Amino acid sequence: MIRRAPRAPSSTPGAARATRRAFLLAACAAAGAAMSLGACATGTFPFIPDHYTFSREQVQEAVQRKFPYHRSVQQLFEVALTNPVVTLLPDRNRVAIRVDAHLASPLMQQPVDGAFTLSSEMVYDAASRSVLLRAPSVDSVDMQGNAAGYAQQVNAVAALAATQLLTNYPVYTFKPDQLQFAGVNYEPGTITILTNGIRVQIVEK
Incomplete structure (x- = not known):
């Protein structure tokens, strides 16, 4: 057998x-x-x-390429953003970007300086094989001078900047x-x- x-x-x-x-x-x-x-x-x-x-430094290098940023908003504000500084926020799983802000407007007696802090989550986009910044938000707005009287408009400027600068921006x-x-x-x-x-x-x- x-x-x-x-x-x-x-x-x-x-x-x-x-x-x-x-x-x-x-x-x-x-x-x-x-x-x-x-x-x-x-x-x-x-x-x-x-x-x-x-690394954070790689994100910093990528974000740096977006600056300086200059925009006119509704013919009421001229905004200039410079000197981005990237910070990692592990407790929120987000990336923060602090930028120096300079605002000029016919509504204000003189231009004012300050800072915006923006943050974003990170996602992967398969089509471009890139890690992107997405869902940006304004974490804080700190402006000097008489900008406090126009807080609503200044916050709108910051939100617009966050959207234009960070939405779907590839960092790697x-x-x-x-x-x-x-x-x-x-x-x-x-x-x-x-x-x-x-x-x-x-x-x-």
Whole structure:
């Protein structure tokens, strides 16, 4: 009698993903024993760990390109915004941007200076492969001089600036090869604001 060898059990999708992950880890290790896994993840073999973190300084550099900002609002205010400073707000999972503000208006006896603090959440846009600022809001308006008598109008100017400056503005764009390795496609998932950077979860498609 001829006995048939037992058939190997079929692999499940979870097992296949685990196998691919093990292969990627082995490939990363083979690339250089002296490299840490984190270093490997940011070099030749991207995203073998399950996340990628970019810094506050990278956000600062991206936001800086939007300034200086000059606008005329309803022919009543001339607004100039300069010197953006990015702050991370992990307790709110948002990014704050403080800007110096200069307002001039025929309604006021003389131009006034002060600051706006704007904040935004961060989302991933698959079409552009970019992490974007979205849903901006005005956290505070601090103006000197006689601007206090026009608080409603000044707040409207700040809200307009927040919308025009921050809505859907990309602060980090992934390269195509950063989201693919060894035939496996990846995509960003949950975005978490930390005290020292922005952590983007990387998941297999």
